[in-house]
Amino acid sequence: MNNTSDPIPISALEHYAYCPRQCALIHVERVWDENLYTMRGRDVHERVHDDSSHEAAGIRMERSLPVWCRRLNLTGKADLVEFCGDTPYPVEYKSGHRRRGVPETVQLCAQAICLEEMLGLAVGKGAIFWHGSRERQEIVFTEAMRRQVEEVSATVSDMLEKRMVPPPANDKRCEGCSLKESCLPSVVADKDRGRRAARELFEAKP
């Protein structure tokens, strides 16, 4: 069986950068929890994701644009790419409020790398739009960011191929994670707790 040629969804890079186990739960195990958080996230995406092109104030807007990169074996859709002249400018929509996050920039930079390969143009900047606080944050793609995309792509590719599910982070990240219910980070991380409960199960307290 050879699934190395399956392209990696760009969203998986973002998930991996947030928490490797989250990435595995979604892309290896295909767990997806419908809680309010994800439902709200989906609403935002449904609005931007009706594929269309239109032009406003000299800027061409491509919504839900398929993007890919053969070199890194990536595939995905960019929420929005603005073309000012020829230069593409990817914009990623996020529900919630502005955070200082590496995961979002990895995802956005991956889109930029895809656009560069597809169009043969340099893509130097992009933006993240935070739906909750209606803020737009410009991101300049640095060399370090690009290297990170390459590294994460290689690691995720390996993880998907081997169908690995790493142990939970079980830290502050879990509070904001929509997969907490499926992941069960605290019990899975705390082996002793499970062992104790398994032992006590067969004891009848008076």
Add this chain to the structure above:
Amino acid sequence: MKQLLNTLYVMTQGAYLSLDHETVRVEVNGDLKLQVPLHHLGSIVTMGNVMISPFFLGKCADDGRAVVILDRNGRYKCRMVGKTNGNVLLRQAQYQAGQDDDHTTAIAAAMTAGKVKNARNVLLRSARESGDPEEERHLRKSADIQAEALFHLKSARDTDHVRGLEGEAAAAYFDVFTLMMKPAERDSLPMNGRNRRPPLDPVNALISFLYTLLLNDCISAVEGVGLDPQMGFLHVPRPGRPSLGLDLMEEFRAFMADRLAVTLINRKQITLEHFEPRPGGAVYLNEKGRKEVVAAWQKRKQEETEHPLLAEKTLIGLVPHLQARLLARHLRGDLESYVPYIHP
């Protein structure tokens, strides 16, 4: 904690369910009886002659909301779900565990221990509340038999051994079941052990109906995490039988169904007038009785509890879902053993 999505139970004969934007309309003879937003609705359960529009069914499939069809007595007919949220790796692990005798025995023993321990707790609670020393003694004796079964389960040889221990413990439990009811209620609703298919007395009819509600919730929980409801460990897989759903419900029977039945009877919320005897001796809840029980069931699921293993507060109605997840994580190798829920 995740919210408990509601279940809409439609029991009125001749009702018609249709989609109206993001809501479901329930009409009876052309009159609008109810209109509820779909947002917090996790599943729809219909009993008997209830019609559903294809648009509404399609919407439920898209949203991953299950539609369960039961006959008028609550017997399971079918369950419609949308695209499988297929976790094929999980199912592979489930089948592998099912092929491995030691692993199957370990899971079956843990599930049975959960059942027996929860039954014991219900018996002990009734013993404490009993005003009659003789009856208290009987209840405690039955609790001791549960404790003994628990002890033997720890070193059960194989699944047949587990099933044997389960059978003995269950018999001792139902021997004293009526002692949990108040004496006056025992006289008006006599019961002679456990019988089913069909139930032959009102108490059995009530318990059977509650078990059906519980089983539906357990099948939903199992399917919700991507497990195959037909591939059980304690219950032998048999075509058409929701063996894993039956497995999972074992640990919940005593405190969710039996204890609720006793409470409804002792509070006179359910009395003889809620039952319908059929020629030949079968007994079922009538429509009024079913409505009363479903309302009590929904209320019970909204009660808060503390999950001992997760050390988190949760709602009783969510516990089957949490347990299905623990089982899934165990099968995927994240947890060394499956630990059932023990009700505090």
